[in-house]
Amino acid sequence: MRRLAALALLIAAPLPAQAQDYAEVALPDPAQEAQASRLMDTIRCVVCQGQPISGSNADLAGDMRRIVRERIAAGDTPDEVRAWLISKYGDWVSFKPQVKPATLPLWLIPLVALVLGIWLVSRRLRRHH
Amino acid sequence: MSRKLLLWLPFALVFVLFAVFWLGLKNPDDRIIASNMVGKPLPEFSARAAMPDRPGVTSADFTDGKPRLLNVFASWCVPCVREVPVLLRMQQQGVEIVGVAVHDSSPALATFLAQNGNPYDRIGLDEGGRAQIEFGSSGVPETFVVDGKGRIVHQHIGVVTEQDVPQLLGMLGKAQ
Structure with a gap:
């Protein structure tokens, strides 16, 4: 590892003189x-x-x-x-994607879908008990 | 009955969603990227003179009250050749055209201008595409209408054809 680093340094060293x-x-x-x-x-x-x-x-x-x-x-x-x-x-x-009014659906739809899904599932589960 | 339909609704929605994804994959998004700089002042830039007989280009050249065309082009750009005659005719009608040559060199430009004619009052070499990115331009050729206050009022993407001339002239007339 040390040797590798030294080698990398050796290769890189002459470069900063030129414009990168x-x-x-x-x-x-x-x-x-x-x-x-x-x-x-x-x-x-x-x-x-x-x-x-x-x-x-x-x-x-x-x-x-x-x-x-x-x-x-x-x-x-x-x-x-x-x-x-x-x-x-x-x-x-x-x-x-940026968070701004036009992209709000993008961020909110997954949350709304998750809440809706939990609600549906919990309703079905409750009925079975 | 309606309850059963309601239960299938989520599956139907997911199906529609995947159909949309699939169509999106079939038709990859390959659209023209319009600059977000239209309506804004020309950003600060400078492109050094490409030709010995014509000055280079800086943003300060655009604020003297005279509307101009700013043509982003390159000598290596094949479609750019097609718009030169149209630009030359516009120049004869008194339109001042400023050229910014992207990723280009003076010798290559000299050949290009000798073969096709020179519609430009100024030509700047845009090294490293810095001016092009400042304009929000995504390719060559592109032509911007810049008003006398140095504000970008219009972006024309692609070759300027005879059909585009009346619209551009109209904008230059209005863009005092």
Whole structure:
């Protein structure tokens, strides 16, 4: 493990001298990279729709990954970056549905269905006893 | 009888739900993503000059009171070739067209403009697609109508054809 880490360091060490292209290269800070990649998994590619930008080969997806990593590195929170992208492309660009009046049914219907189901089942059970 | 029907209702609803899912899988969602920036001020951006004889593009160029077309294109974009004659005719009618070339290079653009003509007063190189993402544009070609105050009033997605010209001219006339 130690040797592996040393090897990784050896490979990575010459890189910071050059400009990093964050479209393909992870952020040096693992915590920030984890934040960025969690976010990139939930941002939809506007070219190859249905794919997240983390797994798309489209140029525009690479451009978005670069901006996402740069903004996270600059201290933006993932929610701020998501909101920025939504301000450009609309809710559609995010795989994570927002909580707002128009999406309330999405969040409430499962709850209503669950309550209704429990009520129906409990009624039937009571009748048997 | 109606009680029995009521009991089947949840099953029917679930069946309908799965039918909808199945149809969704059969017809994958492949839609045009409209920009969320229409109606908002042109965001701050700058794209350095692509050609030696024409300036680059910044958001500040759009606030002098004159409405313009902002054309997002690329020399590698095949359909973009088809709209150049239409853009040239609009330019002859006094429309100022600003080009932002996405993922492009000056030599490739020089060839493209020499072959097809140059309808642009300014051409900026959009490196890394930064301006394109600022506009909320999801592909090339796309054409935005920007009013004299620098507000995006319309987004045209895809090739500008002869049929689109009256609408665009109308918007440019209105968009003072």
